[in-house]
Amino acid sequence: MCSQSRYLLWLAALIITALPIFGTIIELPQDYDCTSPWSELTKLGVENLTETDCLRTCAVGQLPRVCLYTFVLEFYAAMGTACRNCSDGVLEDCYLPQCIPADGVQRGMMSVNRQLPGPPINVCKNDLIVVNVKNQMAGTGASIHWHGLPMTRDPWMDGVPYVTQCPIGESSFRYVFPAEEVGTYFWHSHSGLHRANGHYGSLVIREPCVDEPYSNDIYDFDLPEHTIVLSDWMHETAEMFFPGLPSRVPGIVPDAILINGFGWYLNGTASEDSVNSSFPLATFHVSRNSSYRFRIINSANHVCGFLIQIQNHNLTLIAADGITIVPVVVDAFVSYPGERYDFVINTNNTSLDEDAYWIFVNGLGVCANLGLYQNAVLSYGTNSTDLGIIPNRTRPTLSDPLNFTKVLNYPNTTCGESSDYLCITDLRSIGNDRDARHSSVWTAEPDARLVIPFGFHIFDVNDFHLQGTYQKYENLQDTIIRAAMTSNITFTFPSSPITFKEKPDNTFCNTNNLPARCLNISNTTVGSYCQCTNVVILQENDIIELTLVDTTGDALENHPFHLHGYSFYVTHMGRNYTEEDANSLNQTSCDPPLKDTISVPSKGFVTIRFRADNPGRWLFHCHFEWHLSTGMAMVFWVEGDMLPPPPGFPRCGDFSSLT
Numbered sequence: 001m002c003s004q005s006r007y008l009l010w011l012a013a014l015i016i017t018a019l020p021i022f023g024t025i026i027e028l029p030q031d032y033d034c035t036s037p038w039s040e041l042t043k044l045g046v047e048n049l050t051e052t053d054c055l056r057t058c059a060v061g062q063l064p065r066v067c068l069y070t071f072v073l074e075f076y077a078a079m080g081t082a083c084r085n086c087s088d089g090v091l092e093d094c095y096l097p098q099c100i101p102a103d104g105v106q107r108g109m110m111s112v113n114r115q116l117p118g119p120p121i122n123v124c125k126n127d128l129i130v131v132n133v134k135n136q137m138a139g140t141g142a143s144i145h146w147h148g149l150p151m152t153r154d155p156w157m158d159g160v161p162y163v164t165q166c167p168i169g170e171s172s173f174r175y176v177f178p179a180e181e182v183g184t185y186f187w188h189s190h191s192g193l194h195r196a197n198g199h200y201g202s203l204v205i206r207e208p209c210v211d212e213p214y215s216n217d218i219y220d221f222d223l224p225e226h227t228i229v230l231s232d233w234m235h236e237t238a239e240m241f242f243p244g245l246p247s248r249v250p251g252i253v254p255d256a257i258l259i260n261g262f263g264w265y266l267n268g269t270a271s272e273d274s275v276n277s278s279f280p281l282a283t284f285h286v287s288r289n290s291s292y293r294f295r296i297i298n299s300a301n302h303v304c305g306f307l308i309q310i311q312n313h314n315l316t317l318i319a320a321d322g323i324t325i326v327p328v329v330v331d332a333f334v335s336y337p338g339e340r341y342d343f344v345i346n347t348n349n350t351s352l353d354e355d356a357y358w359i360f361v362n363g364l365g366v367c368a369n370l371g372l373y374q375n376a377v378l379s380y381g382t383n384s385t386d387l388g389i390i391p392n393r394t395r396p397t398l399s400d401p402l403n404f405t406k407v408l409n410y411p412n413t414t415c416g417e418s419s420d421y422l423c424i425t426d427l428r429s430i431g432n433d434r435d436a437r438h439s440s441v442w443t444a445e446p447d448a449r450l451v452i453p454f455g456f457h458i459f460d461v462n463d464f465h466l467q468g469t470y471q472k473y474e475n476l477q478d479t480i481i482r483a484a485m486t487s488n489i490t491f492t493f494p495s496s497p498i499t500f501k502e503k504p505d506n507t508f509c510n511t512n513n514l515p516a517r518c519l520n521i522s523n524t525t526v527g528s529y530c531q532c533t534n535v536v537i538l539q540e541n542d543i544i545e546l547t548l549v550d551t552t553g554d555a556l557e558n559h560p561f562h563l564h565g566y567s568f569y570v571t572h573m574g575r576n577y578t579e580e581d582a583n584s585l586n587q588t589s590c591d592p593p594l595k596d597t598i599s600v601p602s603k604g605f606v607t608i609r610f611r612a613d614n615p616g617r618w619l620f621h622c623h624f625e626w627h628l629s630t631g632m633a634m635v636f637w638v639e640g641d642m643l644p645p646p647p648g649f650p651r652c653g654d655f656s657s658l659t
């Protein structure tokens with residue numbers, strides 16, 4: 001049995017978030033032309049609509065719909081005027097429309113529709129997603145990326161500034177793309193550090209229950225209200241820390257973890273007294289003797305992994321990065337920025353109807369040193385009109401965490417050493433559309449093998465601040481100044497989108513084609529540094545094997561790399577990279593997991609494979625926000641015919657009156 005709606009709870013949720021219950025419904029023909037969807041839209045006359053209704057139970061035979069959203073991007077305030085007396089303990093006020101309580105600390109932020117996370121997108125497979133982005137942030141360009149969606153035939157809609165589009169000025173831009181693959185995704189700003197300031201939200205594509213591989217035997221409910229979006233939060237705008245300030249110790253770090261935009265600010269102490277428990281936490285409602293699918297999205301920005309647990313509940317993992325896996329039962333798992341996991345919980349293990357349990361998200365690595373963790377609530381027999389539910393059970397904290405025996409993706413795991421410490425490579429994908437297309441990818445000999453080391457270039461401060469040099473960098477604290485690199489190149493964005501170019505030219509670079517200034521390496525720390533637009537060309541339909549090697553030397557960070565336009569097989573990962581690791585790997589075990597984001601074990605490596613069958617210009621980058629900003633990125637130029645951009649697609653670029 002599987003259901004995508006639970007009428008009463010759902011209605012209550014709608015009342016609380018003040019969404020219209022009945023919106024405009026616009027249906028499309030079953031076989032609408034997804035190669036030029038904007039012409040369908042013109043025919044349907046939707047240009048003056050701001051929103052349509054798509055939230056429904058996905059059913060066989062149902063027509064696809066136009067799912068239209070308007071995203072208004074603004075400079076806004078957490079704990080601002082909309083929150084009235086929320087800070088004084090009036091809980092109802094914290095749920096007022098446009099109130100963003102976050103962790104209770106007032107700050108300037110960036111919002112989409114004055115919500116945090118921004119508006120959720122819940123659609124059915126084959127719907128046409130249309131998002132009209134209106135940027136009302138004075139003086140600040142923006143763009144939105146649809147993380148994990150392959151954007152087949154729609155490389156213009158990927159939302160990466162200067163790779164696939166111009167940043168959206170104080171104007172609007174309409175994203176149009178079909179919901180081609182089911183699963184758990186999210187959207188986020190790909191401009192500057194805007195995601196860290198609040199520009200992110202969920203995107204879930206469902207299909208009729210009968211088509212879901214496990215719905216019949218593993219879970220009863222798959223509800224929109226059970227999407228969990230994790231993030232981290234600072235008490236100043238992120239730009240304040242770009243490049244960083246020498247006197248800030250510790251340097252570029254978060255102040256809190258947020259769960260669906262809620263959290264308690266602990267201010268560096270685990271003491272119960274420091275907690276303002278009249279302040280809202282994210283609360284998830286379930287009923288007894290049932291089973292629920294949860295979808296968890298990690299939209300964090302800083303260099304931490306999150307350990308995720310629910311008191312007294314095992315988690316049956318059923319999907320990773322939107323793609324179904326053979327179920328694995330764990331009591332904890334670790335996720336990194338950009339990753340998504342779906343899991344099922346059973347609610348038959350309690351004898352009490354009125355009961356509540358703690359959800360525990362524990363920061364690892366740098367966040368463990370800072371004592372960062374967060375709680376949310378799993379509540380039985382209640383609905384979303386019940387506010388302020390606090391479990392009677394002991395609240396897990398840093399000093400009194402939840403124990404675990406079986407865990408996925410835990411840092412420092414040696415893969416294969418213990419059946420209780422699972423690696424991503426221990427997951428097994430199961431047959432789906434994408435699998436069928438790619439089945440030979442992990443058995444055949446790859447057409448191209450790339451080894452991509454990533455790390456940092458450390459500058460000497462005296463060298464660095466010579467007159468007339470302006471390199472991209474971050475300042476962690478004191479005089480620690482560095483830039484991030486892949487293949488020894490610090491990525492810089494060009495001045496006009498790469499997709500506009502018909503062929504690669506000498507404004508791009510790569511390891512075989514470095515600009516003269518990079519070849520003329522001097523003995524200074526500045527002179528040995530190479531900053532350019534690293535673009536690697538891949539032939540259409542080639543099988544690509546790519547090995548990422550962590551050369552940072554840092555034992556605490558597991559850099560999560562995200563590939564746009566594709567999912568890839570994770571065929572191998574390990575803690576010590578040797579040359580043999582790169583070339584030995586014809587996968588012996590079956591069905592390696594398909595993902596679009598993979599965290600590379602600290603000082604270790606990961607090998608992935610994909611078939612380059614989606615022509616476009618695709619960013620590949622570390623999903624830690626400050627690493628992307630300082631150059632830990634590159635672009636794959638996948639050859640092949642691309643559809644033309646929509647008519648009137650905006651252009652931008654350098655202007656010099658001299659040329």
Ligand SMILES: *[C@@H]1O[C@H](CO)[C@@H](O)[C@H](O)[C@H]1NC(C)=O
Nearest residue numbers: 008009011012382383385386
């Ligand atoms: C929600 O729960 C309260 C009691 O806990 C009950 O009075 C109310 O009718 C419920 N509302 C809905 C919509 O189920």
Ligand SMILES: *[C@@H]1O[C@H](CO)[C@@H](O)[C@H](O)[C@H]1NC(C)=O
Nearest residue numbers: 042043044045046047048049
């Ligand atoms: C949309 O609005 C414009 C300006 O008000 C109007 O000219 C146009 O006819 C409208 N289109 C539709 C389909 O209603």
Ligand SMILES: *[C@@H]1O[C@H](CO)[C@@H](O)[C@H](O)[C@H]1NC(C)=O
Nearest residue numbers: 104105106235265266267268
């Ligand atoms: C955190 O604690 C410090 C020292 O105890 C205090 O100065 C600071 O104001 C607190 N921060 C917030 C946001 O409450």
Ligand SMILES: *[C@@H]1O[C@H](CO)[C@@H](O)[C@H](O)[C@H]1NC(C)=O
Nearest residue numbers: 312313314315329331346349
């Ligand atoms: C979780 O799984 C373990 C091992 O399979 C089992 O012993 C335990 O009872 C389960 N816990 C719950 C809450 O279901």
Ligand SMILES: *[C@@H]1O[C@H](CO)[C@@H](O)[C@H](O)[C@H]1NC(C)=O
Nearest residue numbers: 217290291346347348349350
């Ligand atoms: C709870 O339900 C699951 C799945 O149906 C079942 O495997 C398990 O034995 C049940 N546990 C209890 C305590 O009834």
Ligand SMILES: *[C@@H]1O[C@H](CO)[C@@H](O)[C@H](O)[C@H]1NC(C)=O
Nearest residue numbers: 354355356379389390391392
């Ligand atoms: C906590 O215990 C009290 C007293 O037994 C009970 O009234 C209340 O409902 C419990 N709270 C939860 C969230 O279970």
Ligand SMILES: *[C@@H]1O[C@H](CO)[C@@H](O)[C@H](O)[C@H]1NC(C)=O
Nearest residue numbers: 311394396400401402403404
């Ligand atoms: C976790 O394990 C420790 C040591 O084995 C034990 O002292 C503690 O009570 C356990 N905590 C919980 C919540 O079970």
Ligand SMILES: *[C@@H]1O[C@H](CO)[C@@H](O)[C@H](O)[C@H]1NC(C)=O
Nearest residue numbers: 364365368410411412555556
């Ligand atoms: C991983 O290993 C490093 C270096 O030994 C250590 O500092 C870190 O705490 C370990 N991480 C975890 C989560 O145990």
Ligand SMILES: *[C@@H]1O[C@H](CO)[C@@H](O)[C@H](O)[C@H]1NC(C)=O
Nearest residue numbers: 443444445446583584585586
């Ligand atoms: C991988 O397998 C293919 C086909 O089975 C074979 O031709 C190739 O030599 C193998 N490569 C390596 C490195 O073992």
Ligand SMILES: *[C@@H]1O[C@H](CO)[C@@H](O)[C@H](O)[C@H]1NC(C)=O
Nearest residue numbers: 451452453487488489511528
């Ligand atoms: C990158 O630079 C380091 C230090 O200059 C050098 O040892 C290494 O060989 C370079 N790696 C590549 C792939 O060029």
Ligand SMILES: *[C@@H]1O[C@H](CO)[C@@H](O)[C@H](O)[C@H]1NC(C)=O
Nearest residue numbers: 463521522523524525527528
């Ligand atoms: C670096 O080069 C400068 C001149 O370009 C020279 O004076 C200096 O001795 C060199 N330093 C080292 C460590 O080789």
Ligand SMILES: *[C@@H]1O[C@H](CO)[C@@H](O)[C@H](O)[C@H]1NC(C)=O
Nearest residue numbers: 413414415574575576577603
């Ligand atoms: C990796 O190398 C380090 C030192 O080079 C060694 O201590 C460690 O045991 C190795 N780990 C594995 C899994 O081989």
Ligand SMILES: [Cu+2]
Nearest residue numbers: 559622624627
């Ligand atoms: Cu990184």
